[in-house]
Amino acid sequence: MKNLLEVEDLRVEYRGRPIVDGVGFSLARGESLGLAGESGCGKTTTALALMKLLPDGLSQQGSIELRPEGAEEPIRIGKRTEVGMQVVRWRHISLVFQGAMNSLDPVKKVEFQIDEVICLHEKGVSGKQVKERIADLLTTVGLTPKLGSRYPHQLSGGQRQRVMIALALACRPSVVIADEPTTALDVVMQAQVLELLERLRRDLGLALILISHDLGVLAETCDRIAVMYAGRIVETGSVDSVFSNPQHPYTKRLLASLPVIGGERGLAPAIPGGPPDPGNPPEGCSFHPRCPYSTERCLEDPALREVAPGHQAACHFSPWSSWPKVEPLKVGEGL
Amino acid sequence: METREVSVTFRQRRRKVKALDSVSLEWRRGEVLGVVGESGCGKSTLARALLGLQEMSGGEVLLNGSPATGRRELSDLRKRVQMIFQDPYQTLNPRQKVGAIVAEPLVVQGFGRSGHEEKVQRALSDVGLDPDTYLDRYPHQLSGGQRQRVAIAAALVLEPEGLICDEPVSMLDASVRSQILTVLMNLKEKRGLSLIFITHDLSLAWSLCDRIAVMYLGRIVESGTAVDVIEKPTHPYTEALVAAVPVPAVGKGSARALLEGELPDATDVPKGCRFHPRCPKRFEPCDAVDPSLVEVGPHDQLAACLLYDPAAAEASAPTGSVPAADSSGSTRGAA
Numbered sequence: 001m002k003n004l005l006e007v008e009d010l011r012v013e014y015r016g017r018p019i020v021d022g023v024g025f026s027l028a029r030g031e032s033l034g035l036a037g038e039s040g041c042g043k044t045t046t047a048l049a050l051m052k053l054l055p056d057g058l059s060q061q062g063s064i065e066l067r068p069e070g071a072e073e074p075i076r077i078g079k080r081t082e083v084g085m086q087v088v089r090w091r092h093i094s095l096v097f098q099g100a101m102n103s104l105d106p107v108k109k110v111e112f113q114i115d116e117v118i119c120l121h122e123k124g125v126s127g128k129q130v131k132e133r134i135a136d137l138l139t140t141v142g143l144t145p146k147l148g149s150r151y152p153h154q155l156s157g158g159q160r161q162r163v164m165i166a167l168a169l170a171c172r173p174s175v176v177i178a179d180e181p182t183t184a185l186d187v188v189m190q191a192q193v194l195e196l197l198e199r200l201r202r203d204l205g206l207a208l209i210l211i212s213h214d215l216g217v218l219a220e221t222c223d224r225i226a227v228m229y230a231g232r233i234v235e236t237g238s239v240d241s242v243f244s245n246p247q248h249p250y251t252k253r254l255l256a257s258l259p260v261i262g263g264e265r266g267l268a269p270a271i272p273g274g275p276p277d278p279g280n281p282p283e284g285c286s287f288h289p290r291c292p293y294s295t296e297r298c299l300e301d302p303a304l305r306e307v308a309p310g311h312q313a314a315c316h317f318s319p320w321s322s323w324p325k326v327e328p329l330k331v332g333e334g335l
Numbered sequence: 336m337e338t339r340e341v342s343v344t345f346r347q348r349r350r351k352v353k354a355l356d357s358v359s360l361e362w363r364r365g366e367v368l369g370v371v372g373e374s375g376c377g378k379s380t381l382a383r384a385l386l387g388l389q390e391m392s393g394g395e396v397l398l399n400g401s402p403a404t405g406r407r408e409l410s411d412l413r414k415r416v417q418m419i420f421q422d423p424y425q426t427l428n429p430r431q432k433v434g435a436i437v438a439e440p441l442v443v444q445g446f447g448r449s450g451h452e453e454k455v456q457r458a459l460s461d462v463g464l465d466p467d468t469y470l471d472r473y474p475h476q477l478s479g480g481q482r483q484r485v486a487i488a489a490a491l492v493l494e495p496e497g498l499i500c501d502e503p504v505s506m507l508d509a510s511v512r513s514q515i516l517t518v519l520m521n522l523k524e525k526r527g528l529s530l531i532f533i534t535h536d537l538s539l540a541w542s543l544c545d546r547i548a549v550m551y552l553g554r555i556v557e558s559g560t561a562v563d564v565i566e567k568p569t570h571p572y573t574e575a576l577v578a579a580v581p582v583p584a585v586g587k588g589s590a591r592a593l594l595e596g597e598l599p600d601a602t603d604v605p606k607g608c609r610f611h612p613r614c615p616k617r618f619e620p621c622d623a624v625d626p627s628l629v630e631v632g633p634h635d636q637l638a639a640c641l642l643y644d645p646a647a648a649e650a651s652a653p654t655g656s657v658p659a660a661d662s663s664g665s666t667r668g669a670a
Contacts, residue, residue, distance in 0.1 A: 038508035038509060038510060038511075039508055156597055158597060186373040186374055186535055187373070187535060187536075187537065187576060187579040187580060188373060188575065188576065188579050188593075188594045188597075189373075189597065190579065190581070191578075191579035191581070191593055191594075192593060192594075192595075194581070195593060213508060213509060214581065214583075215509070215583035216538075216580070216581030216582055216583040217581045218583075219581065219582060219583050219584060220581045220582065243583065243584055244584075253510070254509055254510065255583060257509060257510065257512070257513040258509065258538070258583050259538045259539060259541065259542035259543075260538060260582060260583065260584055261537065261538050261541050261565055261566070261577065261580060261582070262566065265541065265542050265543075265561075265562070266542060266543070267513075267516060267517055267520050267542075267543065268513055268542075269513070270510070270513035270514040270516070270517045271510040271513065271514075272514070274478050274480060274510070274511060275508070275510075290510075328517070329514075329517065330521075331461070331462070331463040331517065331518055331521045
């Protein structure tokens, strides 16, 4: 069986400069893929491109094919026009926007906002059916249907995030993209929302693309992970494989900089510098100016290639059998 | 520094909100103290109270054993203890240059003009910013990490003995986060600073703090050394917090005891133990008896839970059915 979603060579440009550069991945039914990376690496842009919701000025190329259950022909999102997208968005693929606090309309009741989504994307649903579905949706995301008659400001952050997820599920899509769904939430609330997403995936057979800068969140909820840096996927593979045996220096350094309770205490060695300016990316491997292992060869662009079964990395020196020790940086010298 | 039974009450229309309820805390010289808890638990109010920025309805703040109450004492306190905030995008005046921002505390505290420049330069180089490059820049020309460094430099310029960091890295990307932490820990070594980390990130608190205080609804519910509190939590709330931390590693904690519900409204603190409505281990008198901090382990580990205070529980429960305390403690650490 073909994959539910196939993305190939996705490019997004702003004034001729690539923001997302040759991103490709696939997603099977019921699978969850994590997109990891720091702000500005193109995670959110990728999500918006999948929905064809990019702001003016950004142009996208590349093939995005969606095969919902029962469909004979794939939906070629890459080639759809705005009008053509309106029957795809929310019906087949939906997005939980970043920042639950700000994405709901403050002057409309929750049930009205869900009602709006259903009526806009599905014609000919009766008022009674819509009411029932709103109650169902709220129950699905763990809220009492009574909350439907409230305004967003009367809800807590966690409740609002649940409403956002209910909105994304309103038209029973097969793919849901969640952009930093837990960033604004506390640890306890975060764990609750992640468990909800996990349950929905199991019960409804949803395929999930989870975007987060928090590697811990992705490790706990995803089957596969793609690490992005400066608009490209630099490493991808199963969560187990990438976390136990990272093959790109960026992933390796990032994991090493995160404290893990029960592991080693104290200060982890920092990665020097900051993410590159997308308007002026470094030559060759975009991570090489910050990489402790870089050599002259890194001025050449490394390709994303298979380094272990089902595990790809874009580094000339992969597969790494061992990682040379990195001296911690001192303030004033490189920091 | 020390707080003794500090309470802060806010008025909200006719209701009273107890943001802090008899909080006693010691902050020893040269120590890194972590204050953790969900948002709304009173962490930031505590920080404000420590600096005399918050009117207290009871209790006192002591600096080196003497109360900091009068104008003179407060001014002295604020010279010796400085604070940095969460959001480096909002704390810097966009119309001032870095040099002026860092020098401002000197002006406010009435230091003579001479020597400003030298102090500013020293503060900037201590946070890893080259004074020649950055003195004449505006905040918008800086990245998030650089802005946070400027904020730290401005706090340092008065050469304080203590620095209160309110979520210093939660707005920053993973790679920049470890840089800022390196800067802060380096300052602790180099200038002998005492630090308070206010954070909701338990793994961060565990890796860098000497001692930790866990807050819930305006009270400290558990305190002790960082290793004890996080690896062998005794209070059910701390256990739940630790269990909710996502782990960036394989072999993730799949069966987690998740806390249900949300932090109750501070206007309506539950009777008895304030955690009991969400507590998985509640028993008979928890809804009637308000537990106080009792010793639960070596190295001054304290927890406010009736499980560890059978006497208080017995006193009000004539049935005398107090379950034995679970001495294995940790949910994840033990596994």
